[in-house]
Amino acid sequence: MKNLWVIMPVYNEEEAVGAVIEEWQQCLSSNLEDYTFCIINDGSKDNTLSILRDFEKKYKQIHIIDKPNSGHGQTCIMGYNYALERGADWVFQIDSDGQCAPEYFPKFLELSKTHKAIYGYRKTRDDGFKRSMISRFVTLFTYGATGEWVRDANVPYRLIHRSILEKITDKVPETFHLANILVSVLTNKAEKIKWVNIHFRDRVGGTPSVKTISFVKHGFKLFNQLKDASAR
Numbered sequence: 001m002k003n004l005w006v007i008m009p010v011y012n013e014e015e016a017v018g019a020v021i022e023e024w025q026q027c028l029s030s031n032l033e034d035y036t037f038c039i040i041n042d043g044s045k046d047n048t049l050s051i052l053r054d055f056e057k058k059y060k061q062i063h064i065i066d067k068p069n070s071g072h073g074q075t076c077i078m079g080y081n082y083a084l085e086r087g088a089d090w091v092f093q094i095d096s097d098g099q100c101a102p103e104y105f106p107k108f109l110e111l112s113k114t115h116k117a118i119y120g121y122r123k124t125r126d127d128g129f130k131r132s133m134i135s136r137f138v139t140l141f142t143y144g145a146t147g148e149w150v151r152d153a154n155v156p157y158r159l160i161h162r163s164i165l166e167k168i169t170d171k172v173p174e175t176f177h178l179a180n181i182l183v184s185v186l187t188n189k190a191e192k193i194k195w196v197n198i199h200f201r202d203r204v205g206g207t208p209s210v211k212t213i214s215f216v217k218h219g220f221k222l223f224n225q226l227k228d229a230s231a232r
Contacts, residue, residue, distance in 0.1 A: 001090060001109055004035040005083035009075040010096040014047040016204035017096050021055050021062070024094065027102035028061070031109060036088075037062045039096070040079050043069030073179025080169050084162055091165060095156040098204035099127065107196055108159045115194040116164050117187045120157030125200035138181065145226035146185050151195055153184040164190050171229060178222060182229055 006028065010017055021039070028035050039062065041049045049066055056064045065082070067075070076093055083091050090112065094100040104120065111118045125132055135152060142153045168186035172179050187193055 001032060001112055002034045003087060003089040004032060004092060005079075005086070005088040005090070006035060006037045006092045006094065007076060007079035007083060008037070008039045008094050008096050009042050009072055009079065010039055010044060010048055010052065011042045011069065011072070012044045012046045012048060013096045014044075014051060016098045017048055018051055018055070019204060020096050020098050020100075023102055025059055025061070027105055031106055035061060036083075036086075038065065038079060038083060039063070040065045040067065040075050042067060042072070042075045071177065071179075073176065073181075073183075074174065076183070077169055077172050077179050080160075080165050084165055084169070089162050090159060091162070092159045093156055099201045100157050101199060101201055104157070104196060104198045111194055111196065112159060112161075115191075116161035117191045118159045118194045118196060119152065119184070119187075120155050120198035120200075121152045121195040122155055122200040123197040126202035127200060141223065142181060142185060142226060145223045148185045148188050150181075150184045150188050150193065153181045154178065155184075156180070157198055158184075158187075160187060161191075173225070173229065176225055176229070181222070182226060185226065185229075 006024070025037065028037060037059070039052055041052055041064065052064045056062045067078070070078070080091055092108070108118050122135060135154065138153050139151060143149050164187055167190050168183060171186055172182050176182055184193070
């Protein structure tokens with residue numbers, strides 16, 4: 001694979017981000033020659049940005065973007081577009097909290113020879129029963145709103161070819177709260193997602209940027225947004 005951009009949004013992850021960068025940098029450099037590790041600081045209020053700048057000096061493949069806070073999903077969309085504008089052929093998205101294990105990445109690379117959209121399916125996970133049930137609810141919820149069966153719509157572990165992203169990023173409204181869910185729906189419409197079973201680790205310190213309450217609080221709004229966007 002050539003010209004891969006890894007997109008990793010970060011918000012207040014000073015406890016985890018150093019170890020996450022190191023393990024992923026080792027994985028990427030062992031499997032690829034041509035990649036950019038693009039880490040987007042989404043307005044962190046702790047020491048995250050300073051840590052990121054140190055890693056940018058340490059590794060030539062790391063590129064740091066610092067921006068005002070806009071939320072996880074919209075930061076991912078910004079990252080997709082940024083990578084596409086700079087000629088990325090593939091975009092791989094991960095989270096910065098230590099839950100995304102690098103061990104599955106070689107499988108994604110292998111599948112990229114025959115598929116243009118490969119997503120992780122969090123078959124097992126260490127972050128609690130509540131989060132697992134929310135993910136299952138989101139699958140049913142998304143199907144009810146769009147008619148698309150997306151096994152793990154909000155999973156951060158995803159590899160997408162530019163030909164797919166070029167079709168969908170402009171279809172995600174700037175006001176869409178949980179944009180990763182809509183990206184999954186639009187991806188599945190454009191090219192049926194190939195799912196890979198993964199284990200999702202517990203996060204390393206900090207608190208989730210997408211709170212459990214968000215899924216409840218924004219439930220009806222999300223349903224209507226999904227329904228409207230998928231109909232376009």
